[in-house]
Amino acid sequence: MDESTPLDLRILAAVAAIPPGRVMSYGDVAEYAGGKSGRTVGRVLSQSGTGRYDHLVDDIENLPWHRVLRADGSLAVHKDDEQRQRLLAEGVRFRGDRVDLAAHRWDGR
DNA sequence: ATGTTGACACCGG
């Protein structure tokens, strides 16, 4: 995955690489994928379900978008319900309405 | 070209 790869694709690949039970913030993914800001990551994920990237990602239906959350551990505002269920199902611990980042944050290795 | 709009982040009160 080098510089020639489109940013959108690198972001999707980074998300797809997050192991079950682990999470990354939008900013983390942006940095890991060589992007500029977390906003870009949020934009790509928001489009991942519209068919925009169906031709670029093999199993887009199975993209673990729920493992990406805000820097403070709070969930994506529009999909928070489903996101919480999916994370709980993977054993992710919550502190109230936020994920315990210290315990689940993935560094890409 | 110019303003608006987000699945964001950081800082100060």
Place this chain on the structure above:
DNA sequence: TCCGGTGCCAACA
């Protein structure tokens, strides 16, 4: 800790 304001980047109208 909660809330606003401010900075950001790219897509869109």
